[in-house]
Amino acid sequence: xxxxxxxxxxxxxxxxxxxxxxxxxxxxxxxxxxxxxxxxxxxxxxxxxxxxxxxxxxxxxxxxxxxxxxxxxxxxxxxxxxxxxxxxxxxxxxxxxxxxxxxxxxxxxxxxxxxxxxxxxxxxxxxxxxxxxxxxxxxxxxxxxxxxxxxxxxxxxxxxxxxxxxxxx
Amino acid sequence: xxxxxxxxxxxxxxxxxxxxxxxxxxxxxxxxxxxxxxxxxxxxxxxxxxxxxxxxxxxxxxxxxxxxxxxxxxxxxxxxxxxxxxxxxxxxxxxxxxxxxxxxxxxxxxxxxxxxxxxxxxxxxxxxxxxxxxxxxxxxxxxxxxxxxxxxxxxxxxxxxxxxxxxxx
DNA sequence: ATATGTGCAAATCCTTTGCACGTGC
DNA sequence: GCACGTGCAAAGGATTTGCACATAT
Numbered sequence: 001x002x003x004x005x006x007x008x009x010x011x012x013x014x015x016x017x018x019x020x021x022x023x024x025x026x027x028x029x030x031x032x033x034x035x036x037x038x039x040x041x042x043x044x045x046x047x048x049x050x051x052x053x054x055x056x057x058x059x060x061x062x063x064x065x066x067x068x069x070x071x072x073x074x075x076x077x078x079x080x081x082x083x084x085x086x087x088x089x090x091x092x093x094x095x096x097x098x099x100x101x102x103x104x105x106x107x108x109x110x111x112x113x114x115x116x117x118x119x120x121x122x123x124x125x126x127x128x129x130x131x132x133x134x135x136x137x138x139x140x141x142x143x144x145x146x147x148x149x150x151x152x153x154x155x156x157x158x159x160x161x162x163x164x165x166x167x168x169x
Numbered sequence: 170x171x172x173x174x175x176x177x178x179x180x181x182x183x184x185x186x187x188x189x190x191x192x193x194x195x196x197x198x199x200x201x202x203x204x205x206x207x208x209x210x211x212x213x214x215x216x217x218x219x220x221x222x223x224x225x226x227x228x229x230x231x232x233x234x235x236x237x238x239x240x241x242x243x244x245x246x247x248x249x250x251x252x253x254x255x256x257x258x259x260x261x262x263x264x265x266x267x268x269x270x271x272x273x274x275x276x277x278x279x280x281x282x283x284x285x286x287x288x289x290x291x292x293x294x295x296x297x298x299x300x301x302x303x304x305x306x307x308x309x310x311x312x313x314x315x316x317x318x319x320x321x322x323x324x325x326x327x328x329x330x331x332x333x334x335x336x337x338x
Numbered sequence: 339a340t341a342t343g344t345g346c347a348a349a350t351c352c353t354t355t356g357c358a359c360g361t362g363c
Numbered sequence: 364g365c366a367c368g369t370g371c372a373a374a375g376g377a378t379t380t381g382c383a384c385a386t387a388t
Contacts, residue, residue: 035362037368056352071370076353094261094318096378097352114306117315125306134321137281137294143323146286149263150319152303154312204342204387225377240345245378265353266377344385353375360369 017104018048021087028085042067043078044087053091053099053122093122093151112150119156119165186273187217190256197254211236212247213256222260222268222291262291262320281319288325288334 025044029036046063047054054062056075063070079100082088091099093115099122112127127150134148159165194213198205215232216223223231225244232239248269251257260268262284268291281296296319303314328334 033367035367037362039369069370073354073371074369077368092263094263112302112306114310114312116310116312123310125309127302127306130319133281133296133298133319134323137283137296137319137321138323140294141283141285141292141323142326143283143285144326146322146324148319148321150299150302150317152306152317153315154303154307154310155315157311157313202342206343206387208344238345242346242379243344246343340386340388342385342387344383346382346384348379348381350379351377355372355374357371357373358369359371360367361365362367363365 018045021048021102021104025082025085025087028087029081034081038067039070039074040078040081042070043075044082047082047088047100048102048104050102053101055097055099057097059100091122091124092149112152114152114154116165117153117155118159187214190217190271190273194251194254194256197256198250203250207236208239208243209247209250211239212244213251216251216257216269217271217273219271222270224266224268226266228269260291260293261318281321283321283323285334286322286324287328 022041022044025041026036028034029040034040043059043063046059046066049062050059056072056079059079060070060072060075063075079088083090083100087103089101089103091101091113093099093113101124110126110128110130111124112130114123114125115121116123130148130150131145133150134145138145156165191210191213194210195205197203198209203209212228212232215228215235218231219228225241225248228248229239229241229244232244248257252259252269256272258270258272260270260282262268262282270293279295279297279299280293281299283292283294284290285292299317299319300314303317307314325334
């Protein structure tokens with residue numbers, strides 16, 4: 001079995017935050033009678049090693065750099081745990097695959113997604129007025145809002161003109 | 170083969186509109202070198218016979234009342250045609266299945282969806298502020314907005330209290 | 339007449355699950 | 364030690380597709 005811990009480099013400036021989050025994850029597991037297995041911790045590290053949004057499959061590939069024995073099933077079984085512990089957020093953009101994102105900055109609920117149909121990236125922007133929208137619209141129906149999601153599909157001007165998206169990397 | 174046309178009842182007050190829409194569909198087909206097959210027209214009629222949002226599977230069941238030989242494949246192949254002809258809208262609520270809705274009232278783009286988690290219904294409400302938001306946010310990123318979507322999950326107060334949802338029927 | 343469309347069944351994609359084996363507590 | 368987790372492979376559900384036959388134009 002091949003296994004290593006995530007490297008701590010100067011560029012990895014969020015290492016301390018990740019450590020704190022990993023402890024929160026361990027605490028969540030312990031508090032719910034769940035075991036801190038090497039697979040769960042590896043999956044957690046892989047998730048927090050991703051800067052951008054990622055899919056379950058991308059997470060699997062990333063985990064396997066840390067521990068190549070981790071199965072796809074464990075990834076799918078661990079994702080809901082990380083979400084329940086509020087360390088991960090699911091981001092549904094209406095695509096076939098679900099996207100996820102580590103929740104470093106506390107509970108960021110009021111965010112809107114802008115999905116670029118050209119560079120295929122997801123930008124998240126603070127939208128504090130969203131909950132007001134939700135209440136306004138729900139109250140007309142006699143319903144109580146639970147959550148709201150605002151999603152903008154947009155296209156990249158420079159991609160349409162030059163064939164290259166400056167953000168695509 | 171069992172086949173019949175949609176009944177024209179007094180309750181079916183939108184029949185005239187449906188007829189006009191059916192002609193638009195035929196025109197779309199003809200204009201794109203596609204054939205007006207009995208299956209496509211039956212699927213169209215079934216879609217316009219649905220008052221609410223529906224899934225592909227519900228549409229199939231509804232079509233088969235009109236013509237029980239229509240296959241699931243034809244339903245899935247016809248859905249994009251109706252969407253391309255702007256007579257149908259796809260409504261993504263983040264569930265596993267996609268939902269669809271006939272587009273009787275022109276091109277209604279600025280609508281928010283309120284999904285009740287109790288009665289499991291989808292309400293659509295006009296939300297003109299959405300396009301303003303889309304432009305504002307997209308321009309900050311150098312993107313041009315294409316579409317925007319506001320989706321609110323809500324729960325039914327009376328269902329939580331009395332166990333019955335007044336809207337459930 | 340012939341290109342387009344159809345039904346069927348199998349294939350696809352992402353995700354979940356049953357089961358025998360492994361391992362934290 | 365024993366319950367909880369794991370990997371594997373097979374199942375699952377929604378949608379798509381290859382193919383031989385049917386049919387609008």
